[in-house]
Amino acid sequence: MSKYKKQPFAVNIRDLVRHPGEMREHDIVVNTPEQFGEGLIAVREGTPIHQRLRLESVHEGVLVTAEVETIADGVCGRCLIDISQGVQVEFQELFAYSGNEASDYEVHDDHVDLEPLIRDAVVLSLPFQPVCQPDCPGLDPETGERLADNPDRKPQETVDPRWSALAGFTPDPGTDNSDAVSKEER
Numbered sequence: 001m002s003k004y005k006k007q008p009f010a011v012n013i014r015d016l017v018r019h020p021g022e023m024r025e026h027d028i029v030v031n032t033p034e035q036f037g038e039g040l041i042a043v044r045e046g047t048p049i050h051q052r053l054r055l056e057s058v059h060e061g062v063l064v065t066a067e068v069e070t071i072a073d074g075v076c077g078r079c080l081i082d083i084s085q086g087v088q089v090e091f092q093e094l095f096a097y098s099g100n101e102a103s104d105y106e107v108h109d110d111h112v113d114l115e116p117l118i119r120d121a122v123v124l125s126l127p128f129q130p131v132c133q134p135d136c137p138g139l140d141p142e143t144g145e146r147l148a149d150n151p152d153r154k155p156q157e158t159v160d161p162r163w164s165a166l167a168g169f170t171p172d173p174g175t176d177n178s179d180a181v182s183k184e185e186r
Ligand SMILES: [Zn+2]
Pocket: 076, 077, 078, 079, 080, 081, 131, 132, 133, 136, 137, 138, 148
């Protein structure tokens, strides 16, 4: 048994083995023993991983349906402020009894080890370019300040010189156009 202390995502399914039709549900929280992910945002070591599991005994093995929730920490890809994001993933996988070559995962010693599945699902769900808010304006290219901290200060809009001639132009309310319309109406 001590072997499974080093596999925190291994679940004992002894009472399901060779009992097709039996089903168990578990709510399990495991603190991840190492970081999941390598990008700007990742699930840090020691973060609780909440697993809602349904384990069904079927003829070939044990079918695992999992909903996994945790928190990823990192930085906004635009303004570099610290951010945390909820992570929610689901998967379903058959753990076959040993010797069944058709399956990628097997039941070992009355256990299923969910670690690779949870890790892959979580890591794949992490955004490549995480943002603190969908419209994060990023950093001021000149000062390096975070623009979201200064909502009044818009990024320096450089006016295209071709439009600068129009900058001083304001439509005159009494132009010919409005007269033309009113004449037609008469
Ligand atoms: Zn940001």
